[in-house]
Amino acid sequence: MRGFVVSAAAAALTGLLMLDSSVLASSAEIAIHGAAGNKPPSFWGAYDALFADAKYVDLTHTITPDMPIWRGFGNLTFSPSVNKLSGEAFAYDTDGFVATAYKLTTDQMGTQLDAPAHFNPYFAASDEIPATFALRKLVVIDMSPQAAKNSSYALTVDDILDWENTYGRIPKRSVVFVRSDWSKTWPYVNTDVFPQVSLEAVQFLHLQRDILFHGHEPLDTDMTPNFDSEAWLLKHGYAQAEGVTNLHLVPPTGCLLSTGFPKFIGGVGNYVRYVAICQPSWTYGVAPGTTPEAPLPQYSVPLLWNDAKGHRSRD
Amino acid sequence: MRGFVVSAAAAALTGLLMLDSSVLASSAEIAIHGAAGNKPPSFWGAYDALFADAKYVDLTHTITPDMPIWRGFGNLTFSPSVNKLSGEAFAYDTDGFVATAYKLTTDQMGTQLDAPAHFNPYFAASDEIPATFALRKLVVIDMSPQAAKNSSYALTVDDILDWENTYGRIPKRSVVFVRSDWSKTWPYVNTDVFPQVSLEAVQFLHLQRDILFHGHEPLDTDMTPNFDSEAWLLKHGYAQAEGVTNLHLVPPTGCLLSTGFPKFIGGVGNYVRYVAICQPSWTYGVAPGTTPEAPLPQYSVPLLWNDAKGHRSRD
Numbered sequence: 249m250r251g252f253v254v255s256a257a258a259a260a261l262t263g264l265l266m267l268d269s270s271v272l273a274s275s276a277e278i279a280i281h282g283a284a285g286n287k288p289p290s291f292w293g294a295y296d297a298l299f300a301d302a303k304y305v306d307l308t309h310t311i312t313p314d315m316p317i318w319r320g321f322g323n324l325t326f327s328p329s330v331n332k333l334s335g336e337a338f339a340y341d342t343d344g345f346v347a348t349a350y351k352l353t354t355d356q357m358g359t360q361l362d363a364p365a366h367f368n369p370y371f372a373a374s375d376e377i378p379a380t381f382a383l384r385k386l387v388v389i390d391m392s393p394q395a396a397k398n399s400s401y402a403l404t405v406d407d408i409l410d411w412e413n414t415y416g417r418i419p420k421r422s423v424v425f426v427r428s429d430w431s432k433t434w435p436y437v438n439t440d441v442f443p444q445v446s447l448e449a450v451q452f453l454h455l456q457r458d459i460l461f462h463g464h465e466p467l468d469t470d471m472t473p474n475f476d477s478e479a480w481l482l483k484h485g486y487a488q489a490e491g492v493t494n495l496h497l498v499p500p501t502g503c504l505l506s507t508g509f510p511k512f513i514g515g516v517g518n519y520v521r522y523v524a525i526c527q528p529s530w531t532y533g534v535a536p537g538t539t540p541e542a543p544l545p546q547y548s549v550p551l552l553w554n555d556a557k558g559h560r561s562r563d
Numbered sequence: 564m565r566g567f568v569v570s571a572a573a574a575a576l577t578g579l580l581m582l583d584s585s586v587l588a589s590s591a592e593i594a595i596h597g598a599a600g601n602k603p604p605s606f607w608g609a610y611d612a613l614f615a616d617a618k619y620v621d622l623t624h625t626i627t628p629d630m631p632i633w634r635g636f637g638n639l640t641f642s643p644s645v646n647k648l649s650g651e652a653f654a655y656d657t658d659g660f661v662a663t664a665y666k667l668t669t670d671q672m673g674t675q676l677d678a679p680a681h682f683n684p685y686f687a688a689s690d691e692i693p694a695t696f697a698l699r700k701l702v703v704i705d706m707s708p709q710a711a712k713n714s715s716y717a718l719t720v721d722d723i724l725d726w727e728n729t730y731g732r733i734p735k736r737s738v739v740f741v742r743s744d745w746s747k748t749w750p751y752v753n754t755d756v757f758p759q760v761s762l763e764a765v766q767f768l769h770l771q772r773d774i775l776f777h778g779h780e781p782l783d784t785d786m787t788p789n790f791d792s793e794a795w796l797l798k799h800g801y802a803q804a805e806g807v808t809n810l811h812l813v814p815p816t817g818c819l820l821s822t823g824f825p826k827f828i829g830g831v832g833n834y835v836r837y838v839a840i841c842q843p844s845w846t847y848g849v850a851p852g853t854t855p856e857a858p859l860p861q862y863s864v865p866l867l868w869n870d871a872k873g874h875r876s877r878d
Contacts, residue, residue, distance in 0.1 A: 291617075291818060292734065298606065320648060321644060326828075329671075333635060344682060344789070344790065345682050345797075346680075346681065346831055347669045347671050347831060348830050349666075349669060350670070351666050352665045353664050354662045355665070356644075366660050366661065366662065368655075369655060371858065371860070372859035379619040379621040379848070379849060380849055380850065382619055382823075421851060421856070421857070459857065485855075485859045486857055504606050508822060508836035508837075509824075509836055510674070510825070510836060513626060513875075514874040514875025516661055517662060517663070521823035522823075525606065525698060526606070533694070534694060535695065541695060542802070543679070543801055544801070545691060546687075549685075552684060561829055
C-alpha cells in the first residue's frame, strides 16, 4: 500500500508539474475537496511535500539611508525612536527595548511595487491592490548578455519570443522579471543610464500574454523623456516591480514568487519583499530549517546605533 | 489516459493532504526531480492545481496616520513628496506623477513582525530574518469566547492542549495566530486593556511545539509590568507577530501564511503583510482572476490629497 501511494503520488505530482493544466485543475479540485478522506481540506500536506525543503531566494534590496534614489527625491533619514513623554531615545538599559524612526521622502525607493495611482489617480493605490498578489508563477527573462554590450539596451518583443521558443509560452497571470544584472553592483549603480524595457515589450506582456505584472532591476522602466513604458503601464492600471535584485540566482521557469508589502493608505508605491520559492534541487537560496529561524541567529557583536552610518550596525 | 491521470492525481493529492508526511516527502522528491519527464523541475503545476483558485485572506491592517499606536511613540505623518530641486510637491499635471513622504516615529506600529533585536541587540534585526519566513503552515487558536468574558484574558497551555485535542498536534515550524476578536473594532480599540498570551503559553509553543513564531491581535503580547511574554520571546531570539487582524475569517487549520516585509537595515520591527492562503472551498477571501488584477481596479472618483485626513483619499 505504501508502495502504491508513493508511485501514485509520484505519477500525479509528475502530472501536476508536466501535464495539461485543465486536467490538473479538475483533479486538484477533487482532491482538495476531500473526495477520499474525512479530514477537512488542507494545504498543509502540500507544504510538507513541496515547500518545506524548497529554496527561498530573496530578490529584495536592503533599505539603507545611503542607497541610490531618484534625484528628485531627498535623502532618507533613520534615527532611534524617541519617547514622546521623556524626550529621550528608547534604550535597552532604561526601557528594555529600542525602536527606529524613519523620515522617508518618497514611497518610490528600493525594491518597489508601483501602484498605478503613482501616475493615474483613477486607478488603484497601494492599499487597493488585492491580496491575491501574494503568490504567483515567476518567469525570468535574461537580457544580461544584451545589457553587457549596451548599457541602455531595451527588452524587445523578439527577446520575449526567443525566450518562449526555448521555455514555452509565458503563463497567464504570472509575474515576469527582466534580468539585466544592473543590480549586481548595488549600491554603486548608474541611475542615469540603465537597461530598459521597451513600450512594445510591456504592451506585449500585458495585452498578448495577460501577465499580472512585470519587474526590472533599475529604478525606472525606461529612459525616454516622458517615461513611455512606465507611463503606459501605470496610466492603464498595471502595477510594476522596480529595483528587483538577485535575478541571476533564479531559473527562467519553475519558481513561485512571494510578494508582500505593508498597506499604507492612499500610497502610490510599496516598500516590498519579493522572495522566489524554487525547487529543493535548485543551487541557490536557503531552505527552512537549515538556517536558524526560531530562535533566530545570535551574534557575538551587538546591534548598536552608528551615527556615522546613520543606522544600527554590528560594526 | 485522461481518466487515469485524473484519478492518480486525485489519489496522490489526497495523499499529499492527508497521509504520512515522510511518504509524501519522498514521493514529492521523486516527482519534483522529474522522474518521469524531461522538463526541468517546476512548482508551476502545483500553483495551477493548488493556488490559482485558492482564497487569499488579508490579515493586515491598513496603515493610517490616526491608527492606534503605543502611547510612548509620537504620531505618524504622511505628506505629498516634494521635488527637492523645485521645492514643490510632485503633481500629476506638472510632473506626470505623485509620490508620498512618511515620518514614522517607530518601526513598532500596525501589523508587525517584531525582530528579537527590539529587546536584545545580540539577536537578529529586521534585515537578518531569513527569506524562509515567506511561506508557512498557519494555525489559528480561537480564544475569542474567553476574551468576550474577560477583556484581559491570557491564553493558557490548557487552551492550546484543548485545541490539539480537537485539531491534532501543532505542526513544527508553523505560525500560530491567537484569535481574540480584539481587532474587530479597529481603529477603535482599547490599547490599555487587551487579551494576552501568557508566558507559559509562548514558552510551550516554542519549547514544546517548535513553532516558527506566534502572533496576536493586540499591539502587545501581555499587560504585565515588565512585558513578561514579549520580553522572554524577544530576549531568547524569537520573532512574533502583533496587530494581526481578520482571524475570524480563517479556519483553525489547513491554510498557509504568506509573510512579506521591506528589509530596513538594522530595524527592530517590520511593517508587514500577512495573507492567509486557504482552500478554494473556503467561504472568505478573494481568488485570483475573480477581482481586477491587471489592470487593477479603476474608480470613478480620483485619489487626491486630503489635508483633513492627512492622506490621499477618494472622498
